[in-house]
Amino acid sequence: MHIRALEENDLIHIHELNNKLNVMAYWFEEPYESLSELKSLYQKHIYDESERRFVIIKEGQFAGIIELVEIDYIHRNCEIQVIVKEEFQGEGLAQEAMEKGINYAFQILNLHKVFLYVDTENEGAVHIYKKLGFEIEGTMVEQFYMRGEYKDCYFMGLFKRNWKQAQM
Incomplete structure (x- = not known):
């Protein structure tokens, strides 16, 4: 498994993911994007320094x-998000991709902290994130609306100093 920068020809695969309710629920987003909208967003954000997108291969x-x-x-932090296609789930790809994304954030971008939001009921993801060194910093009550109800989520963070220690 490796990651590489998102390219325009990858958008067809992103479009497929973005239009599955069960997939987008993990990101607390609705599935709605048309391919033309996705292409427009890609062009709009291609030079945006506030985001980096990689595909998992x-x-x-x-x-x-x-x-x-x-x-x-300025504050040297960012949010990290991962989605693995259903047919590749259970193979450890999410954890491996997260490791590569975290390394990029800390070693290339020199960030201080990486954070994420995760549904409190998504025990599998919480377990993976804790294994990677993320700590629950708090619970955000009824933070996201998904599938007809408000959902609680954990705000989890990982500091560069803790990641470096775990890598030794």
Whole structure:
């Protein structure tokens, strides 16, 4: 498995992910994007320094996406997000992609902290994030509306100093 920068020809795969309710629920977003809208957003953000998007490739196939968004160069932090296609889930790709995304954030961008939001009921994801060194910093009550109800989420963070220690 490896990651590489998102290219315009990857958008067809992103479009497929973005239009699945069960997938977008993990990001607390509704599935709605048309391919033309996605292409327009890609063009709009191609030079945006506040985000980095990578595709996850396994054996030459698109397997998912890992994103660093809301990159803040003053406070030196960003949000990280990952989605693995259903047929590749359970193979450890999310954790491996997260490791690569975190390394990029800390080693290339020199960020101080990486954070994420995760549904309190998504025990599998919480387990992976804790394994990577993320700590629950708080619970955001009824923060997101998904599938007809408000959902609580954890705000989890990982500091560069803790990541470096875990890598030793």
